[in-house]
Each structure stands twice: as C-alpha cells, then as structure tokens.
Amino acid sequence: MMNAQATPAEVANVMQHVRDRGYKPIELPGADRLAIGVLGSNPSSIRDAVVALPGVVAAIPVSKPYKMVGLEWHPERSVVNVGGVPIGDGSLVVAAGPCAVESEAQLLETAAGVAAAGAGLLRGGAYKPRSSPYSFRGLGAQGLEHLRAAREVTGLPVVTEVLTPSDVAVVAEAADMLQVGTRNAQNFSLLEAVGEARKPVLLKRGLSNTVEEWLLSAEYIVAHGNNDVVLCERGIRTFESSTRNTLDLSAVPLVKSLSHLPILVDPSHATGHRHLVPSMALAAVAAGADGLLIEVHPSPDDALSDGPQSLTLEQFASLMDDVRRLVTALRHELVGVPSHEAR
Ligand code: PEP
Ligand code: MN
Numbered sequence: 001m002m003n004a005q006a007t008p009a010e011v012a013n014v015m016q017h018v019r020d021r022g023y024k025p026i027e028l029p030g031a032d033r034l035a036i037g038v039l040g041s042n043p044s045s046i047r048d049a050v051v052a053l054p055g056v057v058a059a060i061p062v063s064k065p066y067k068m069v070g071l072e073w074h075p076e077r078s079v080v081n082v083g084g085v086p087i088g089d090g091s092l093v094v095a096a097g098p099c100a101v102e103s104e105a106q107l108l109e110t111a112a113g114v115a116a117a118g119a120g121l122l123r124g125g126a127y128k129p130r131s132s133p134y135s136f137r138g139l140g141a142q143g144l145e146h147l148r149a150a151r152e153v154t155g156l157p158v159v160t161e162v163l164t165p166s167d168v169a170v171v172a173e174a175a176d177m178l179q180v181g182t183r184n185a186q187n188f189s190l191l192e193a194v195g196e197a198r199k200p201v202l203l204k205r206g207l208s209n210t211v212e213e214w215l216l217s218a219e220y221i222v223a224h225g226n227n228d229v230v231l232c233e234r235g236i237r238t239f240e241s242s243t244r245n246t247l248d249l250s251a252v253p254l255v256k257s258l259s260h261l262p263i264l265v266d267p268s269h270a271t272g273h274r275h276l277v278p279s280m281a282l283a284a285v286a287a288g289a290d291g292l293l294i295e296v297h298p299s300p301d302d303a304l305s306d307g308p309q310s311l312t313l314e315q316f317a318s319l320m321d322d323v324r325r326l327v328t329a330l331r332h333e334l335v336g337v338p339s340h341e342a343r
Contacts, residue, residue, distance in 0.1 A: 001058045002034040010055030011036070017053060021046045028073060037062075037073055039223070065212065066219040069229070069259050078260045080200050080228045083157025083176035085120045087230050088262030092327050093291035095121035095159050095202075095264065096316060099306035100128050100136060101143035109298045111150040113313035117320045121177070122147070122156040123293060127163045128305060129183045136304040144174035151176075159202055165193035172197045182207050182234055182269070185217050195224025202264070202293075204232045211251055215259055231255060231263040232293055233284075235270030244272020244309070247280055252287040266293035268309045274300065277311060278319045285326050294319070 002011060011027070014036055018025035023040035038046070047059045064070045079088040087093050096114040101107050101124045111122050126143025128136065139146070147158045157176035162168055163184065171178060177200045184190050185206030194201045201221055205214045218229050233252060235245025247270035255263050265284035267277045281292050297303045297310040311319065 001056070001060060002036065003055050003057050004034065006034060006055035010053070014050065014053050014056060017050060018046070021049070026068070030075065037067060039067060064215075064258070066215040066259075068222045068227075069215050069218045069261055071258060071260055074260045076260060078227065078229075078262060080230050080262055082121060082159070082200050082230075085157055087264070088290045092285060092289075092323070093120040093264075094294060094320065094323065095119065095123040095291065096294045096296050097122045097124040098297050098303065099268075099295050099310065100125045100138050100304050101146050101160075102136075102139070102304050104146045104149060106298065107146045107150050108153060110296055110313070111154045111156060113298070114296055114316060115154040115156050117313070117317040118324070119156065119294075119316075119320075120291075121159050122150055122154065123159040123179070124150075125161050125179075125305075126174075127161055127167060127171070129161070129163055129181050130305070141170065144171065148174055162190070162194065165189050168193045168197050172199045175199060177202055177230075179232075180204060185209055185214065188220055191217055191220035192224050195221040195226045197226060200228035200230065201226060202230050202232055204234050204266070205236065205248075205251070207237045207245070209236070211254055211258070215255070218259070218261060229261050230290070231259070231261050232266050233263060233270070233289075234266040234293075243270070243276065245270050247271060247284075249280075249283055249287045252284065252289050256288060262290040264291040264293050265289040268293070268295040268306070268311075272309050274309055274311055274315070277309065278315070278322065281319055282322060282326055285323060286330070292323070 015025040018038050023038050026037040028035040028037050051059045062072045067073050079086050096119040098110050126138050128138035130137050151158045159177040160175045161179040161181050162171040178194050179202045182204045221229050235247045238246040240246050267280035295310040296316045300307040300310040
C-alpha cells in the first residue's frame with residue numbers, strides 16, 4: 001500500500017524491486033488507494049524489504065490463496081461485457097438455448113423463441129463433453145456456423161463451450177463468450193488457453209469443487225490476462241441421486257462475499273429435471289445471482305442431449321414472466337421500502 005502522496009518514481013521503484021526479487025507486481029485498481037499487488041509463491045519473504053522502500057506505508061498479506069479474483073485485492077465489482085450485454089451491473093441476464101446445437105433449424109427455432117421471451121444471450125453447445133463416448137458429441141465446426149447464423153438472425157450474443165486448448169482459437173472466433181464446463185473446471189491448460197483468449201469466459205463450477213478451488217480456477221484465467229470471467233454454479237456431486245446434482249445456492253452469496261466476479265446459476269444441470277427448473281431459477285434470482293443459464297429445446301423428448309432437463313419454449317416464456325415479476329418485486333422492495341436506517 002503506497003502513501004497517497006507517493007510519486008510515480010516511488011511507485012516505479014517498488015514495482016522494479018518486486019520484479020528484481022522474482023515476483024510479479026500488478027498495479028491495483030481503486031478509487032481511494034494506490035496499491036501494488038505482489039504475485040508469486042510466498043511473497044511474505046520480501047515483505048520487510050518492500051516495506052522499507054520510500055512511499056510504502058504498509059504491506060498487507062492477502063489472506064486468500066486466490067488473489068486477483070478476490071475482493072481484498074479488487075473491492076469493486078466486475079462487470080463483464082458479452083457482445084454488448086453487461087453481466088454483473090445489477091441487471092439480470094438470462095442465457096438460454098439448447099444443450100447441443102443439433103441442426104440449423106433446431107437452433108434457429110430455439111434462438112427465436114428464447115429471444116422473443118427475453119433471453120439476453122444464446123447458449124448452445126457445438127462441442128459437447130459427454131460422459132459416454134457413444135453419446136452425441138456435437139456438430140463441431142458446423143455447429144459454430146449455425147451459432148453464427150442464429151446470432152445474425154436474433155442479434156443475441158452467443159455462448160458456447162470449448163473443450164480443448166487447441167480449439168480455443170476457432171471457438172473464440174465464432175463465440176462471444178467461451179464456456180468452460182464442469183468436467184474441465186480444473187483442466188489447467190485449458191484455463192490458461194482461455195486466459196489468453198480475448199473473449200469473456202463462463203467458468204462452471206467443477207462437479208466436486210469447493211468454492212475455493214473454483215475461485216482458484218478463475219484465478220488461472222485472470223492470471224493469464226483475461227479479466228472477463230463469469231462464474232456459474234451448476235450443482236455439485238453429493239450422495240443425493242434423485243436430482244442430477246445438488247444446487248448449492250449458498251454459493252451465490254458466498255461467492256459475492258469473496259469475489260468481485262459476477263455469478264450465474266444453471267438450474268438445468270443442477271437439477272436434471274425440467275419440473276424443478278423454474279422454482280430453482282427463481283430461488284437463484286432471490287439469492288442474488290447476476291443471471292441464469294437455462295436449457296431450452298423446441299421438442300425436449302427428441303433432444304440429442306439433456307432433454308429431461310430442457311424446458312419447452314412455452315415453459316421458458318412462462319418462467320421469464322415469473323422472473324420479470326420477481327425482479328420487479330425485489331427492486332420495489334429496495335426502492336420503495338425505507339431502509340432500516342431511514343426508519
Ligand atoms: C452444458 O452446459 O451443456 C454442460 C455440459 O454443462 P456442465 O459442464 O455444467 O455439465
Ligand atoms: Mn447440457
């Protein structure tokens with residue numbers, strides 16, 4: 001932490017000292033402070049030397065193992081712009097679409113339907129991670145073409161999954177946002193590769209990841225130069241087998257208390273059952289999520305993947321009506337009811 005009157009030369013001197021000792025200095029954002037973050041293994045070993053430099057007032061250890069994604073380091077909330085759609089600015093964004101892009105007709109019908117119902121982003125998989133090698137694994141490059149066509153027609157920015165570092169360039173060229181799925185949430189070479197991409201990343205929580213592990217995965221992406229990370233809670237593995245996963249909604253306020261990154265909730269993969277999706281979607285909005293990820297298919301019974309959890313277009317439109325009512329009600333509470341202090 002630099003003295004508020006520290007000169008640019010003093011700041012540069014501290015940066016150089018940190019570099020000379022083999023650590024990475026980063027100037028930290030902040031309206032009312034001038035701070036330099038020090039990244040590397042065991043930075044406390046250079047603490048005394050740094051504190052003694054001119055212009056330095058204190059060296060404060062960051063208590064969490066993730067640094068750049070934590071609130072200690074970056075107290076202002078991040079807003080991630082996805083093809084012109086902001087996530088994390090206080091509005092609620094809904095990303096919707098089929099689990100897999102199956103054909104141009106299927107995608108265009110779904111895209112038009114979710115756009116009309118109020119979705120802000122179109123989400124569909126061209127490259128699908130499947131538990132069984134015999135399941136439909138997506139249309140690949142052809143699927144990316146269909147996604148481009150759907151964006152053209154609807155104007156919705158496109159979110160799609162990337163499975164391997166070697167596909168990042170081609171997927172990033174077609175997509176407005178790269179999804180890293182639950183199975184790849186700790187694929188560190190993929191995290192590094194999307195960290196080098198110039199597109200926002202939607203990072204799903206790993207099937208059995210703690211919140212700390214998940215934030216460390218986000219840290220990989222940010223540490224590789226990509227600040228535009230949005231987290232997505234999609235349920236975790238527990239002993240319960242009547243739902244596909246267990247939706248950890250407490251992760252929403254918990255993540256908000258630890259990190260400046262926006263967070264979406266995916267009730268489709270979390271529950272695995274269409275009839276459970278609307279109530280969990282509304283609960284996620286109430287819990288403070290910045291948005292939702294919902295699987296929608298024009299004919300879920302015929303879907304090539306995740307049909308049982310996909311909403312029909314009609315069900316999605318009806319959920320969106322409820323979401324709008326809930327958002328309005330929550331806002332009315334905030335705007336219309338005097339706060340505790342005011343009373
Ligand atoms: C998906 O979004 O279709 C998907 C495969 O999700 P997850 O990685 O959360 O299972
Ligand atoms: Mn799916």
